Structures are given as C-alpha cells and as structure tokens.
Amino acid sequence: MNQPFIPPYPPPHRTRSSFLKRFGRSWTSWIHGLFEKSYTMLMGEIRMPGLHIFIPNELPLIDRVMDEAKNFPKHSLMVEVLEPAIGVSTFTANGEDWEQQRAMINPAFQHTALAKTLPLMADAADALVARITEQLPSSGIIDIDPLMTHVAADIIFRTLFSVPLDAAGSAVIHRRFNRFQRFAQSGSVLRLYGLPTLGFKRRSDREARGIHEVFAPIVEERYRRFHESGEVAHRDILQSLFEAKHPVTGAPFTLQGVMEQIALIFLAGHETSASLMAWGSYLLGECPHVQEAMREETETLTTGGPLTMEALRRMERTRNVVRETLRLYPPVAFLPRDTLCPVTMRDKAINPGDMLVVSPWLIQRNEKNWACPHAFMPERFETAEGQDMLKRAWLPFGKGPRLCVGAGFAQQEAMVVLATLVRRFRVEALADDRPEPVSRLTLRPKDGIRLRLAPRA
Numbered sequence: 001m002n003q004p005f006i007p008p009y010p011p012p013h014r015t016r017s018s019f020l021k022r023f024g025r026s027w028t029s030w031i032h033g034l035f036e037k038s039y040t041m042l043m044g045e046i047r048m049p050g051l052h053i054f055i056p057n058e059l060p061l062i063d064r065v066m067d068e069a070k071n072f073p074k075h076s077l078m079v080e081v082l083e084p085a086i087g088v089s090t091f092t093a094n095g096e097d098w099e100q101q102r103a104m105i106n107p108a109f110q111h112t113a114l115a116k117t118l119p120l121m122a123d124a125a126d127a128l129v130a131r132i133t134e135q136l137p138s139s140g141i142i143d144i145d146p147l148m149t150h151v152a153a154d155i156i157f158r159t160l161f162s163v164p165l166d167a168a169g170s171a172v173i174h175r176r177f178n179r180f181q182r183f184a185q186s187g188s189v190l191r192l193y194g195l196p197t198l199g200f201k202r203r204s205d206r207e208a209r210g211i212h213e214v215f216a217p218i219v220e221e222r223y224r225r226f227h228e229s230g231e232v233a234h235r236d237i238l239q240s241l242f243e244a245k246h247p248v249t250g251a252p253f254t255l256q257g258v259m260e261q262i263a264l265i266f267l268a269g270h271e272t273s274a275s276l277m278a279w280g281s282y283l284l285g286e287c288p289h290v291q292e293a294m295r296e297e298t299e300t301l302t303t304g305g306p307l308t309m310e311a312l313r314r315m316e317r318t319r320n321v322v323r324e325t326l327r328l329y330p331p332v333a334f335l336p337r338d339t340l341c342p343v344t345m346r347d348k349a350i351n352p353g354d355m356l357v358v359s360p361w362l363i364q365r366n367e368k369n370w371a372c373p374h375a376f377m378p379e380r381f382e383t384a385e386g387q388d389m390l391k392r393a394w395l396p397f398g399k400g401p402r403l404c405v406g407a408g409f410a411q412q413e414a415m416v417v418l419a420t421l422v423r424r425f426r427v428e429a430l431a432d433d434r435p436e437p438v439s440r441l442t443l444r445p446k447d448g449i450r451l452r453l454a455p456r457a
C-alpha cells in the first residue's frame with residue numbers, strides 16, 4: 001500500500017497573525033496569510049479598515065450564499081479588479097444585467113458541447129506533444145506551466161475563433177496575465193487596508209488591456225465583415241455572439257460588448273484550465289502508480305487508438321485524478337460576495353456592505369469534510385463517502401445560479417490533455433524542486449513547475 005502523497009501548500013501559521021504580518025503575507029498570495037484554525041473553523045471573521053469580512057465554512061451556509069445570488073452578489077472590489085480585463089460582462093455583472101447577459105451568451109455555449117469539442121481538444125493535445133518534443137532538452141527537464149497555458153489558451157482559441165493560437169500570442173498571454181495578477185494582488189491588498197494603490201491598479205489595468213491585443217484584431221475584422229456584408233467566416237462562439245439578441249430590447253451586442261464577452265470566455269476559459277493541468281501534471285509526476293494506472297486505463301479503453309467519447313466516459317481513474325487536482329488546487333480559491341440585506345450566520349450579525357468569502361480552498365481542505373484533506377488520493381472518489389462529499393463539499397466551479405458555464409468543457413480538456421501527456425511521456429517530479437502554490441486571482445505555481453519528461457517508446 002502506497003503512503004498517500006501530501007503535495008505542497010503553505011504551512012499555516014500557528015495562530016492568527018498581527019495586522020501588519022497579515023499585510024505582508026497576503027502581499028503576494030492570499031493562502032499565505034492563513035493560520036491553522038482557518039482549516040477547521042466553521043466561520044471566520046476579519047476586520048479591515050472600513051471593511052468587515054466573514055468566511056463561512058459550514059456547508060449549509062455555503063449553499064445559502066451561493067444559491068441566493070440576488071442577496072449575495074459578486075463583490076464590487078473583485079469587479080473593480082477584473083473590469084479592465086473583462087468589463088462588466090457575464091462573470092462580473094449582477095442582478096438583471098447578469099440575467100440578460102446570460103440569456104444572450106447561452107446559445108454560444110452550444111459550441112462547447114463535449115462531443116463537438118473533442119476533436120479540437122485532441123488536435124491541441126497533439127500540438128502540445130509536438131511542442132514538448134521540439135523543446136525538450138537532453139536533461140528532459142522542462143517547465144510545464146507555460147506549456148499548459150499554451151495548450152489551454154489554444155483550446156479555447158479554437159473554440160472561440162476556429163483557428164489555433166500561435167506561440168507568440170501564447171507568450172504574450174502568459175507574460176501579461178502573470179503580471180496582471182501580481183499587480184492586481186498588491187493593488188487589492190492596499191485597497192483592503194484602506195491605502196492608496198500606488199500605481200499598482202494602473203499597471204494591472206495596462207497588462208489586462210494588453211491581453212486583448214492577442215484577439216482584438218480577429219474580433220474587429222470578423223465583426224466588420226459580418227456587419228458590412230453578412231459574411232459568416234465560421235460557425236463558432238464569436239459568430240453566435242454577433243447573432244445574440246438582448247432578451248428585452250432585441251438589440252445585438254456592440255463591438256465593445258462582444259469584445260468583453262470574448263475576453264471573459266478567453267480568460268475564464270484558459271487561465272483556470274492551465275492551472276488545473278499544470279498541477280495535475282505535477283501530481284502525476286509525484287505519484288508514478290497513479291500515472292501508470294491512468295495510462296493503462298487510457299490504452300485499454302482506446303485499444304491503443306485515438307481518444308473517443310465512449311472511452312472518455314469510462315475513464316474513471318483519469319476523471320478522479322482531475323477531480324482530486326481540483327480539490328487540492330482549486331484554480332479559483334476564493335469567491336468574494338457582497339451582502340445586500342442584514343443576515344445572521346452562526347450567531348454573527350452580517351450587515352449590508354460586509355464581504356462574504358466562500359473559499360473552495362478552505363472547504364476542500366477542511367478535515368470535517370474530507371479524510372486526510374491535504375493528501376492526494378484520487379481513489380477517494382471511488383467510495384460512497386467520496387461521491388457524497390463530491391456533491392456537498394467540492395466546488396471548484398462554484399455552486400448555484402453562478403456556477404461555471406465551462407465546467408464540463410474544462411474537465412474534458414484536462415482529461416484529454418493529461419491522458420495524452422502520460423501516453424506519450426513518462427512524467428517525473430524532481431525531488432529537490434517542488435512547486436509553491438500562490439493564490440491571487442487564480443492559483444498558480446510561484447516559479448513554474450519543472451518536471452522530467454521521458455518520451456515513451
């Protein structure tokens with residue numbers, strides 16, 4: 001019997017740190033400010049200058065906050081950070097505005113149907129294998145993080161625009177989004193402490209707008225052609241957004257409206273998936289027996305051929321690796337909400353204007369919900385208990401009406417990419433080079449994830 005592997009996470013501080021220490025620890029990452037009790041508490045409370053924050057961790061309370069999206073809308077601080085990147089689009093909008101935008105973008109999501117996207121995911125995974133083969137040095141050691149950003153961005157690019165993403169575009173996205181997150185984190189910490197943002201906000205806004213350079217020319221060109229001559233270049237998400245109608249006024253999206261929805265789908269749809277696939281590759285590299293079981297499963301169910309929908313449906317081991325990676329490293333670790341009406345939760349009076357933070361990171365690592373919560377044990381989902389907790393205490397994609405639209409798509413792409421990776425390479429983690437997770441807008445490795453890849457015969 002193999003000992004369960006405990007992958008890296010910041011060691012929690014013994015006790016709640018002082019105001020100043022918390023400031024320093026959160027400067028680069030939210031999870032670095034947590035203390036031991038954060039992982040067992042049912043309700044946390046933090047008083048900031050001008051802002052009172054509550055962290056409910058009891059499952060019925062989580063359900064309430066997530067289900068009552070009208071009473072607990074997305075928090076204005078998060079909207080402010082994301083606005084330069086994605087405007088006030090479906091992810092950041094609230095109330096009636098959100099309902100109307102959601103009605104407009106829903107038809108576009110038929111292009112993310114699983115059977116329809118499998119061939120393009122398989123093509124993008126093959127392109128990843130080709131890139132690795134081309135770049136692999138003789139040591140076999142390679143940073144998997146930018147490679148996973150490229151394949152995730154490539155998959156969503158093909159789904160949005162029907163064309164692959166080139167290496168230059170991928171490099172811009174990886175560099176700019178990393179900088180955007182770093183500056184946005186510092187700006188948000190200063191804002192939370194009631195301090196001036198010292199140019200961090202300006203710098204993060206500039207990086208966010210820079211990401212648009214990668215897709216703006218495609219959107220503008222196709223928008224112009226469609227509106228001038230009705231030309232339909234491809235039947236894809238972009239085309240569906242051109243054709244979407246406002247449910248009340250019947251008006252289409254403006255060019256800026258299309259650009260914001262595209263930016264949202266592009267960013268929400270690749271940054272998170274890249275995080276999932278980078279951490280998944282690392283965990284497989286640490287656990288050769290899990291990797292081997294996954295490879296065998298794929299080879300058996302495909303009889304050595306290409307991945308099919310039928311095989312994917314039956315690849316339980318691979319699915320459980322993806323689920324367990326999302327449990328340990330939820331790409332969106334914190335979901336901040338506003339409070340509109342006074343409520344009482346666990347005897348705490350929560351008032352309008354207070355912030356509620358629902359945290360997949362804490363809920364999914366709380367020992368009251370999961371046995372050996374910090375251990376990587378994909379087999380836990382084979383038990384009735386694991387299946388029960390999957391429904392109740394596993395929320396990497398959120399919960400309730402604001403649940404992620406791309407949850408099925410993201411899990412399928414991770415299964416395709418990770419299965420392809422282990423079929424083509426033996427993946428090995430490096431004993432003296434463990435990645436460190438940092439959580440800003442998303443949860444990413446601080447300095448990449450170096451793995452040793454050996455091509456299989």
Ligand code: HEM
Nearest residue numbers: 091268269272273276331332335397398402404405406410
């Ligand atoms: C591992 C990958 C992914 C993770 C972990 C993830 C996570 C999330 C979470 C947690 C939310 C809800 C946030 C909240 O309640 O505050 C969300 C919303 C959303 N996600 Fe994802 N996501 C992933 C992939 C995708 C993909 C691939 C797409 C698009 C194809 C996508 C599109 C969206 C959209 C449009 C929303 C807003 C839904 C709404 O509010 O109506 N996501 N995602």
